[in-house]
Amino acid sequence: MIFSKITGTGSYTPDQVLTNQDLEQRVDTSDAWIQARTGIRQRHVHAPHEKTSDLALMAAKRALKSAGLAPEDVDFIVVATTTPDMVFPSTACFLQAKLGVTRGPALDVQAVCTGFIYALSIADQYVRSGAAQCALVVGAENFTNLLDWSDRGTCVLFGDGAGAVILQPGNGPGIYSTHLHADGRYAAQLSAPGNIQEGEIQGKPTVHMDGGAVFKFAVRILDQVCREALNANQMTIEQVDWFVPHQANVRIIEATGEKLGISPGKVVVTVDHHGNTSAASIPLALDEAIRDSRIKPGHKVLLAAVGGGFTWGSALLEI
Ligand code: ACO
Numbered sequence: 001m002i003f004s005k006i007t008g009t010g011s012y013t014p015d016q017v018l019t020n021q022d023l024e025q026r027v028d029t030s031d032a033w034i035q036a037r038t039g040i041r042q043r044h045v046h047a048p049h050e051k052t053s054d055l056a057l058m059a060a061k062r063a064l065k066s067a068g069l070a071p072e073d074v075d076f077i078v079v080a081t082t083t084p085d086m087v088f089p090s091t092a093c094f095l096q097a098k099l100g101v102t103r104g105p106a107l108d109v110q111a112v113c114t115g116f117i118y119a120l121s122i123a124d125q126y127v128r129s130g131a132a133q134c135a136l137v138v139g140a141e142n143f144t145n146l147l148d149w150s151d152r153g154t155c156v157l158f159g160d161g162a163g164a165v166i167l168q169p170g171n172g173p174g175i176y177s178t179h180l181h182a183d184g185r186y187a188a189q190l191s192a193p194g195n196i197q198e199g200e201i202q203g204k205p206t207v208h209m210d211g212g213a214v215f216k217f218a219v220r221i222l223d224q225v226c227r228e229a230l231n232a233n234q235m236t237i238e239q240v241d242w243f244v245p246h247q248a249n250v251r252i253i254e255a256t257g258e259k260l261g262i263s264p265g266k267v268v269v270t271v272d273h274h275g276n277t278s279a280a281s282i283p284l285a286l287d288e289a290i291r292d293s294r295i296k297p298g299h300k301v302l303l304a305a306v307g308g309g310f311t312w313g314s315a316l317l318e319i
Contacts, residue, residue, distance in 0.1 A: 002129075002169045002170075003128065003169070003170050003171070003172055003173045004123070004127035004128055004135070004168065004169060005169070005173070005174035005175070005318075006167060006317065007069075007167070008063045008165065008166040009063050009066055009164065009166075009283065010060065010064070011059050011062065011163040011164070011280075012055050012058035012059045012062065012163075013044040013160070013161040014047060014055065014161070015047070016047060017043075017045075018044070019041065020034045020035065020040070020042065020156070023155070026149055027152040027156075029152045037251070038157060038249045038251070038271070039269070039271055040156065040249075041273060043273075044160050044275075051085045051094070052141065053079075053091045053094035053140070055161060055280075056081075056095045056138045056140035056164070057095055057099060059162035059163050060136055063164035064166065066166075069166060073134045074101045074134050074136045075134050076104045076123060077107070077135075078092060078119040078122055078123050078138070079095055079108050079109070079138045079139075079140055080109045080110075080115025080116045080137075081109075081139070082112050082141060082308075083145050083278075090106065091108050092106035092138075093106050095138065095140075099136075111279070111313075112279065112307035112309060113248065113279060113305050113308065114306060114309070115139055115279030115305075115307070116137070116279050116282045117282065117305050118180055120137050120165070120167075120175070121178035121180055121313065121315065124167065124315075127167050127169055128169075130169070132167075133169065134167075134168055136166060137164065137283075138162060138283070139164075139277075139278075139279035139280040140162035140163075140279070141277050141279055143276070143277060144159065146158075146192050147206060147207060148204075148206040154207045154208075158276045158278070161281075161284050163281075163282070163284040163285075165287075176229075176316040176317060177315070178314070178315040179228045179229055179313055179314045180313040181225065182309050184309060186217070188210075189209070189217070190207075190208075190209050190214050190308040190309075215249070215251070215252060217310060218252045218256075218306045222246075225304055225306075225312050225313060225314040226243075226256075226314050229304075229316040230316070235300070240301070240316075241301065242268055242289065242294065242299055242301045243257065243260070243267045245257075245303070246276075246281050246305035247269070247275075247276060247277070247284075248281070250269060250271055250272065253271065268295075269285075279307075281305075282303050286301070286303070296319070300316070300317070300318050301318070302315075303316075303317070
């Protein structure tokens with residue numbers, strides 16, 4: 001039986017750092033409020049010339065390097081993003097060209113903050129079936145493009161960045177399982193309600209959110225989808241070495257960890273210095289914890305995310 005295995009990881013955050021103190025100059029907020037309600041201290045913001053595919057390119061190059069591979073080895077590219085370079089072509093196609101890859105499919109996945117788990121799940125199916133030998137899976141966001149900088153309820157929460165993993169076939173796990181869900185009835189609770197009609201922007205394509213409702217749904221559903229992954233593999237939470245959840249808010253992460261019964265020392269938290277980078281948050285956190293040697297080969301890692309849609313999902317894997 002073929003499994004897919006993560007053989008390399010990489011990530012990138014833009015140079016510009018926006019601190020809570022910087023935000024105090026823009027809106028009626030305070031470092032104390034932001035830290036107490038979200039755990040966020042700072043976030044990265046892309047330079048005007050940096051497109052989402054540029055962030056993805058940096059993360060992809062680092063992931064390929066850590067896997068000991070070259071761009072010509074890649075035969076499948078999937079990019080999870082809510083903030084594509086343009087309406088079309090896909091950000092994955094821009095990334096493919098910038099990397100110099102000329103074969104295999106390249107596609108974007110739009111599942112907002114759950115995007116990376118969706119992309120990982122799709123790539124896993126291709127690698128397991130033998131249809132791909134070297135999949136590049138990226139979560140990349142210039143999410144600050146979607147912010148109304150006068151709305152203190154949302155502009156303090158998000159940041160930009162990218163993370164990538166390489167998936168290749170292996171004889172053992174690898175990825176044990178992935179679990180994806182969506183319920184479009186919740187669309188209005190978290191959205192960027194704008195579109196293009198007859199060549200003109202309609203509506204307001206900035207983040208609109210019912211923060212309290214999102215918070216409650218997130219904690220309930222993350223616990224549920226993590227248990228689904230554990231049950232599917234007859235594992236207990238004690239057997240998991242690391243939990244890498246979507247990095248939206250430290251209170252959501254702590255509440256989920258408590259519900260799951262996992263010790264806080266096994267939870268990777270990066271939201272304090274990245275903010276919420278949507279589809280990029282999990283691969284950014286995963287790469288950070290692998291590079292600083294917290295996550296080691298053989299460790300079992302549980303990933304889980306929830307986002308606009310609502311969408312949600314989990315992945316249980318061995319590094
Ligand atoms: N600075 C200071 N005060 C603020 C700010 C701010 N940046 N934002 C809101 N406030 C005020 C509100 O106006 C309100 O004032 P009032 O009491 O005078 O009306 C007060 O703070 C409390 O506001 P709440 O919205 O009730 O604060 P809450 O404790 O719920 O925290 C937050 C808000 C942080 C948005 C929280 O609801 C949350 O984290 N929700 C989850 C949303 C999230 O993470 N979304 C990310 C995308 S979804 C995802 O990734 C899963």
